[in-house]
Amino acid sequence: MRVGEAVGVAVVVGLAALGVVLLFAGEPSVAGAARQERVENEREAALLAALEAEFGSWATPQVPADLPLAEPDLARGARVWLSQCLQCHGATGDANTPTAAMHKPRPRDLRHGIVKYKSTERGYPPLREDLERSVRLGITGTGMSSFRGLPEPDLQAVLDWTTYVMLRGQTWMRAKDALAASPDTAPEAVLAAELDTVRGLWSDLQRKVVAVPQRPTPDAAAVERGGHLFRGRAACATCHSDDGSGLPDGAVALPDAWGWDVEPRDLRGGWRGSRDAADLFRRVRVGIDGTPMPGVGDTLTDDEAWDVVTFLETLAE
Numbered sequence: 001m002r003v004g005e006a007v008g009v010a011v012v013v014g015l016a017a018l019g020v021v022l023l024f025a026g027e028p029s030v031a032g033a034a035r036q037e038r039v040e041n042e043r044e045a046a047l048l049a050a051l052e053a054e055f056g057s058w059a060t061p062q063v064p065a066d067l068p069l070a071e072p073d074l075a076r077g078a079r080v081w082l083s084q085c086l087q088c089h090g091a092t093g094d095a096n097t098p099t100a101a102m103h104k105p106r107p108r109d110l111r112h113g114i115v116k117y118k119s120t121e122r123g124y125p126p127l128r129e130d131l132e133r134s135v136r137l138g139i140t141g142t143g144m145s146s147f148r149g150l151p152e153p154d155l156q157a158v159l160d161w162t163t164y165v166m167l168r169g170q171t172w173m174r175a176k177d178a179l180a181a182s183p184d185t186a187p188e189a190v191l192a193a194e195l196d197t198v199r200g201l202w203s204d205l206q207r208k209v210v211a212v213p214q215r216p217t218p219d220a221a222a223v224e225r226g227g228h229l230f231r232g233r234a235a236c237a238t239c240h241s242d243d244g245s246g247l248p249d250g251a252v253a254l255p256d257a258w259g260w261d262v263e264p265r266d267l268r269g270g271w272r273g274s275r276d277a278a279d280l281f282r283r284v285r286v287g288i289d290g291t292p293m294p295g296v297g298d299t300l301t302d303d304e305a306w307d308v309v310t311f312l313e314t315l316a317e
Contacts, residue, residue: 037092037172043187047179048172050191055168058092064195067167068128068202069160073153077161080154084147085162093165103143105272109258110162111169113201114290117273120208122286122295125166127205131159133274141272171198210286212278213302218310225304226311234284234296234308239264244315257290264293270316280309 039045056062061078063069081089087099093110100107108115117134118126135155138146147155175194179187216222230236230244241248244267253261265271273279284305287295296305 043179044176046187047175047191050188051168051172051175054191054195055164055171061164061168063164063167064199066199066203068205069163069167072160072164073157074161074164076154077157077159077164080150080158081161081165084150084158088143093162093169105142105262106258106260107143110166111173112257112290113166113170113198114257116288116290117279118289119210119279119282120205121210122289123201124205124208125170125202127209128159128163131162135159135162139273140275141270167198167202170201171195174198210282212281213306215277215281215306215309216303218306218313222307222310223314226307226309229300229304229308230311234300234304236308239293240267244268244312254292256292262291267312267315271312275316277309277313280312281305284308284312 037048037051039048054062054064061074063072063074082091087097088103088107089095089110090097090100095107095109113125115126115130115134117139118130120126120130132155134144135158136146136148138144147158150158171191171194174197175187175191178194179185179190182190230240231242237248239248239251240246246266247253247263253263256262271280283293283295284300285295285297287293296308300308
């Protein structure tokens with residue numbers, strides 16, 4: 001066996017052993033692996049107590065009222081997370097693991113309630129269908145592989161747990177920031193207010209889906225028009241260069257919502273996530289959440305946005 005192969009086997013065996021230890025040590029749930037949310041003072045400790053009054057502990061999770069998780073199978077979802085998701089996304093969804101550090105782009109820190117590839121407006125959480133597609137099919141161009149081989153009950157349960165992690169994490173992260181900004185407000189009141197905000201963000205998400213109008217004929221004329229828009233009024237070339245090759249000379253990478261510097265994609269090799277034309281239209285229209293990638297907004301008509309999509313498709317051929 002060559003050295004490289006031996007190292008690879010050792011890593012796989014080590015990760016598998018870690019999963020076994022976490023699954024069978026201590027609580028028969030995610031509690032054996034989860035690090036409690038970190039607190040630095042008495043006010044944050046009181047805030048954590050308020051969070052656990054709503055969401056339970058990691059050992060005994062519960063879903064607050066009026067959040068989009070009907071009859072979730074959290075126990076099963078936590079077990080699947082530990083065996084399939086822990087290595088990259090961490091026990092609490094923070095993606096702060098040795099494996100995560102080896103990936104570029106890094107696995108998603110789900111505690112902010114943000115994902116990149118979704119069908120909803122910028123600033124809103126994903127639909128369950130968006131999460132399911134990412135889990136079932138994986139995300140092209142990233143370390144997020146397909147889990148279509150999971151038994152269907154396991155896949156649905158891990159979607160329940162992922163949603164729980166996002167809801168709990170988003171409430172905690174928002175509340176910590178609000179607590180620091182409101183030193184005279186009781187931690188319990190801060191938590192309640194931020195939980196209400198999270199409820200609002202996650203409610204009735206179907207109304208936040210970005211509409212995709214009928215596509216005009218994607219012909220050679222559309223490619224030409226799209227190229228002019230890409231380099232002109234849509235301002236795509238500002239970040240992606242005139243030929244779509246990525247960061248122009250003299251430009252700098254910009255930070256994303258998680259604090260990591262990201263470079264604009266070299267579009268000649270395609271793009272991450274779904275290659276579906278409707279999804280690409282949504283990215284052109286509203287941008288990619290959590291990243292510096294803006295949408296064209298009302299700068300382009302629907303037909304013009306479709307022309308940009310058609311041009312992008314030719315770059316990736």
